[in-house]
Amino acid sequence: MMRKFIAKAYIWILLAILYAPIIFIVVFSFTEARTLGNWTGFSMELYKHIFTGGVSGGAGLIAAIKNTLIIAFVAAIVSTMLGTVSAIGIYNLKGRKRKTIQLLNNIPMINPDVITGVSLFLLFVFLRFSQGYLTVILAHISFCTPYVVLNVMPKLGQMNPNIYEAALDLGATPAQALRKVLIPQLRPGMVSGFILAFTMSLADFAVTFFTRGTIGLETLSTYIYADARKGGLTPELRPLMTLIFITILVLLIIMNVRQAKTRDEKTSIIS
Amino acid sequence: MGDKSDIIINIENLSKSFGDHQVLKDISLNIRKGEFVTLLGPSGCGKTTLLRMIAGFLQPDEGTIMMEWGKKNGKEEFRDVAGIPPHQRPLNTVFQRYALFPHLDVYDNIAFGLKLKGVPNDEISSRVRKVLKLVSMSDYEDRDVDSLSGGQQQRVAIARAIVNKPKVLLLDEPLAALDLKMRQDMQIELKEMHQKLGITFIYVTHDQQEALTLSDTIVVMNEGRIQQIGTPTDIYNEPVNSFVADFIGESNILNGTMIEDRKVNFIGHDFECVDEGFGENVPVDVVIRPEDVYIGYKLDGAQFTGTVKSCVFKGIHYEMYVDTDSGNELQIQDYDAFEPGKTVQMLIHPDDIQVMRKERVENVIDCVVLNETRVEMFGEEFECSPVKVPEGFAGRLEGAPAKAHVQFSKVDLMDHEEEGDASGEVWFILYKGDHYHLTVKTESGGHIHVDTNDIWDKGDIVGIKILPEDIIVELSDEQEK
Numbered sequence: 212m213m214r215k216f217i218a219k220a221y222i223w224i225l226l227a228i229l230y231a232p233i234i235f236i237v238v239f240s241f242t243e244a245r246t247l248g249n250w251t252g253f254s255m256e257l258y259k260h261i262f263t264g265g266v267s268g269g270a271g272l273i274a275a276i277k278n279t280l281i282i283a284f285v286a287a288i289v290s291t292m293l294g295t296v297s298a299i300g301i302y303n304l305k306g307r308k309r310k311t312i313q314l315l316n317n318i319p320m321i322n323p324d325v326i327t328g329v330s331l332f333l334l335f336v337f338l339r340f341s342q343g344y345l346t347v348i349l350a351h352i353s354f355c356t357p358y359v360v361l362n363v364m365p366k367l368g369q370m371n372p373n374i375y376e377a378a379l380d381l382g383a384t385p386a387q388a389l390r391k392v393l394i395p396q397l398r399p400g401m402v403s404g405f406i407l408a409f410t411m412s413l414a415d416f417a418v419t420f421f422t423r424g425t426i427g428l429e430t431l432s433t434y435i436y437a438d439a440r441k442g443g444l445t446p447e448l449r450p451l452m453t454l455i456f457i458t459i460l461v462l463l464i465i466m467n468v469r470q471a472k473t474r475d476e477k478t479s480i481i482s
Numbered sequence: 483m484g485d486k487s488d489i490i491i492n493i494e495n496l497s498k499s500f501g502d503h504q505v506l507k508d509i510s511l512n513i514r515k516g517e518f519v520t521l522l523g524p525s526g527c528g529k530t531t532l533l534r535m536i537a538g539f540l541q542p543d544e545g546t547i548m549m550e551w552g553k554k555n556g557k558e559e560f561r562d563v564a565g566i567p568p569h570q571r572p573l574n575t576v577f578q579r580y581a582l583f584p585h586l587d588v589y590d591n592i593a594f595g596l597k598l599k600g601v602p603n604d605e606i607s608s609r610v611r612k613v614l615k616l617v618s619m620s621d622y623e624d625r626d627v628d629s630l631s632g633g634q635q636q637r638v639a640i641a642r643a644i645v646n647k648p649k650v651l652l653l654d655e656p657l658a659a660l661d662l663k664m665r666q667d668m669q670i671e672l673k674e675m676h677q678k679l680g681i682t683f684i685y686v687t688h689d690q691q692e693a694l695t696l697s698d699t700i701v702v703m704n705e706g707r708i709q710q711i712g713t714p715t716d717i718y719n720e721p722v723n724s725f726v727a728d729f730i731g732e733s734n735i736l737n738g739t740m741i742e743d744r745k746v747n748f749i750g751h752d753f754e755c756v757d758e759g760f761g762e763n764v765p766v767d768v769v770i771r772p773e774d775v776y777i778g779y780k781l782d783g784a785q786f787t788g789t790v791k792s793c794v795f796k797g798i799h800y801e802m803y804v805d806t807d808s809g810n811e812l813q814i815q816d817y818d819a820f821e822p823g824k825t826v827q828m829l830i831h832p833d834d835i836q837v838m839r840k841e842r843v844e845n846v847i848d849c850v851v852l853n854e855t856r857v858e859m860f861g862e863e864f865e866c867s868p869v870k871v872p873e874g875f876a877g878r879l880e881g882a883p884a885k886a887h888v889q890f891s892k893v894d895l896m897d898h899e900e901e902g903d904a905s906g907e908v909w910f911i912l913y914k915g916d917h918y919h920l921t922v923k924t925e926s927g928g929h930i931h932v933d934t935n936d937i938w939d940k941g942d943i944v945g946i947k948i949l950p951e952d953i954i955v956e957l958s959d960e961q962e963k
Contacts, residue, residue, distance in 0.1 A: 371577075371579055371580075371581050373577040373578070373579065373581035374581050374583065376537075376539055376568070376575075376577070376581070377575070377577055377581040377582075377583070378583075378594070379538075379539075379567070379568040379569045380537060380568050380569070380574055380575045380643075381569075381574065381594050381595035381598065381642070381643075381646065382569045382595050382598045382599055382646070383569055383594075383598055384569055385567075387598065391594075392583055395583075395585040396583075396584065396585065
């Protein structure tokens with residue numbers, strides 16, 4: 212009885228420590244105080260400001276949000292396509308070659324962001340790319356693609372290896388077989404790869420910071436960083452972060468429910 | 483059979499290697515229209531590779547596959563299909579693990595090929611219904627394929643293939659994943675389907691019972707080569723070599739000597755037989771099916787006697803092992819049981835004795851001479867008896883290619899591979915009544931054949947040891963000139 216209690220308490224304390232900062236932000240998004248930590252009574256004013264454009268930070272924040280979403284969307288789309296094609300290619304390699312390529316795919320994921328950012332910065336300078344929107348998107352594609360590969364590979368493993376050949380056998384050209392048979396099979400992996408890529412891009416600071424150049428391109432993360440350094444966080448960022456957190460939470464829940472649903476269907480068939 | 487006009491696929495001198503490993507060696511085969519042909523062999527014999535080449539998923543290294551390709555001026559036109567991709571070939575495949583499309587329901591799976599060809603919708607729907615009826619799955623068209631049992635999925639897979647009206651249907655071990663009862667039911671249905679459709683079936687299996695039940699023609703394969711092509715009765719009653727005899731059904735395979743025409747000696751007795759043309763006193767392999775030995779406590783015209791060693795009831799018959807008076811063991815099947823320990827009399831009818839030319843009477847191994855008493859074979863050095871140098875030989879002995887002759891019984895196998903001069907894996911085991919005849923595959927890929935009384939298991943790793951005096955080395959022919 213006691214042991215059970217301790218075990219439960221441990222979990223709750225752990226979760227509390229993990230989520231305390233986020234809960235803190237969420238709670239204080241409902242008050243108007245300029246300084247974080249002061250409670251001046253419940254208010255929805257800050258939320259109103261975001262949607263009515265009356266943000267004290269001005270148009271900069273809106274532009275940063277727009278940039279962030281565009282970059283995340285484009286990077287996620289392109290890396291989903293690239294990653295899926297790469298996964299199919301890697302899957303068809305044999306033995307040692309496949310292991311090597313898989314390892315090469317995993318390295319960028321564990322590589323510290325700062326190093327990825329600096330090395331991409333140096334690469335763009337070396338190639339004389341003028342840095343801005345394009346370089347940030349290219350950089351994001353490069354660090355998002357491995358995650359898509361990682362999400363699509365297991366789907367390929369679960370697939371009956373003869374399915375592609377069956378499509379060819381029934382008269383499909385290789386392109387038709389890819390579109391009508393392979394892609395539908397890989398779709399769950401591609402969707403989770405896309406969502407992961409989207410959130411990775413959304414959250415990135417270091418790589419963006421090093422590859423955005425000097426044209427004054429701001430994404431949400433670089434904006435917040437600059438804003439915080441200017442002395443105090445703009446209060447409207449609190450409800451904004453709350454909204455982003457809730458959006459991602461909802462996305463995650465949707466993904467999990469979808470997975471659980473397909474699993475249930477599979478098990479109910481077997482039983 | 484000689485009528486050339488009913489051939490639909492003609493395969494000639496087909497070879498294929500994966501890396502260093504040659505999986506198909508010089509395969510030639512004609513497949514006739516409407517025939518049920520089975521490619522039969524143990525796993526790794528190349529049967530699936532051959533099927534995949536016909537389907538177009540693999541390209542041959544050498545040789546040609548010609549396929550009937552529609553009519554031209556009332557005459558069938560043949561085309562070499564090398565380089566023609568699978569989706570353009572007039573055949574369809576039923577895959578081993580069904581390979582249905584899980585994101586489509588039964589109807590859309592079957593309609594897949596027709597939709598690609600742009601067949602009008604109402605025709606698709608009537609053709610799909612027709613094949614669903616043929617495979618007795620009429621009420622299932624809206625079902626998710628994952629919700630079907632293995633047998634039902636297999637039916638859908640067959641329906642999906644035949645709805646396209648292929649000239650040839652390829653089936654790659656289609657029943658392997660089903661349980662025994664279901665497999666037997668499906669065998670009957672496949673046979674009926676074949677008769678109803680009238681198209682050519684090429685069927686791959688490792689199950690000899692299945693092959694015997696279904697086929698018009700069986701192609702027995704082993705180690706990438708065709709061993710025998712024939713009807714099920716031909717293959718069963720007249721196997722051409724000990725591999726086929728051992729693989730198809732139960733059999734006693736014994737060493738014998740052809741004394742003269744119509745007279746063969748084995749298990750220490752002379753028997754009358756129906757075979758001619760082997761020559762006199764030629765060593766042969768003799769195959770006796772267990773059900774062809776007549777057995778009784780007292781038997782008119784008995785040819786030899788023996789002692790019953792064991793007797794087991796097998797449902798329809800009893801299976802007995804009998805030690806003959808000459809010390810050979812025979813497997814015998816009879817409707818009557820004979821008590822172990824009792825003496826019995828036996829006889830074999832002349833036409834139940836299948837005599838086969840021996841594939842080899844000793845090992846002849848390619849080797850390289852290192853010096854007068856050393857050769858390299860299987861990638862290892864062996865000491866040998868002094869190399870026989872032909873008169874007038876002027877070339878260098880060292881490095882000369884040669885052939886080493888080693889008798890089967892002179893090869894010793896060791897438990898530990900380090901104890902031998904070379905090592906290998908037991909690849910094939912044949913019981914010859916009083917000893918085992920093993921084929922050992924050496925590490926370098928060569929084969930050596932061994933007669934032994936010791937019991938080994940397939941896959942055992944063994945050391946190979948041969949005494950120097952048992953290795954007789956002769957220089958290869960071209961060297962002598």
